[in-house]
Amino acid sequence: MKNEFLSPQHKKYISKLKRHKILVFSAQTGVLVGFLLLWQLLATVGVIDSFLMSSPSRIWHTLADLYANGQLFYHVWISLYETLLGFAIGTLGGTAIAVALWWSKTLRDVLQPYIVVLNSLPKIALGPIIIVWAGTGQKAIIAMAVLISIIVTTITMLGGFLETNAEKILLLQSMDANKMQIFCKLVFPSNLSTLASCLKINVGMSWIGSIMGEYLVSKAGLGYLIVYGGQVFEMDLVMTCTIVLCLLAGGMYFGVAMLEKFFVRWKS
Secondary structure (H helix, E strand, O other): OHHHHOOHHHHHHHHHHHHHHHHHHHHHHHHHHHHHHHHHHHHHHOOOOHHHHOOHHHHHHHHHHHHHOOHHHHHHHHHHHHHHHHHHHHHHHHHHHHHHHHHOHHHHHHHHHHHHHHHHOOHHHHHHHHHHHHOOOHHHHHHHHHHHHHHHHHHHHHHHHHOOOHHHHHHHHHOOOOHHHHHHHHHHHHOHHHHHHHHHHHHHHHHHHHHHHHHHOOOOOHHHHHHHHHHOOOHHHHHHHHHHHHHHHHHHHHHHHHHHHHHHHHHO
16 A cells, blocks of 8 residues: 555665665575585585585584484574673673763773773683683683673774764753763764664674683583584584584574664664
């Protein structure tokens, strides 16, 4: 019914957008399918060594074996739990720190150099310290995921808060609005797109942190399976877990993209 009220030009534009989306999706699917077929072909004819580089068919069999013996969902759930928890704590904690730094210029001037230094520090260097402090269990892995994402969140959100339109802030101040009202009515709503971008970044950061932590201390999870597979030269296991990680990270990114659309509708 809604299309009946659209102009012919608007209908043509919508139709063009739909065709473009179909074309892009088809091209993406074609690239993936073509890559897998080429990979399988090269492994079958012996151009590449399937023992070292695996192949789609071997990965499929490995995935089926992991599912059959109950290990697949067990290790996936452990890695997913650690990543989601680190993602949530890192995002909320980083945003809270950014709010505090925006609120107090003195605090911002004091702490900003240390935040920059922490951001440039390779987080893997803090791995042994985190293990000593948090132990060798999931706490250390979650701490690693939080550490990697919280600094990025703080810097990104603080930058967005500080770049809020100064004239609008001045207008609210002239109307006798206090700092809380300015933040709630202007600064935070104006940075919903910044928050969405930060969430997208944190998807990758939290997965890096959790897998890095599993490399160091875990006895379960996809990172543990990758390390184990590399140690015993089971490259099929390594490639299978890597692909599962790609699927999980892609699923999280898709969820964040859906949340971004909600932010856009809510803001408008």
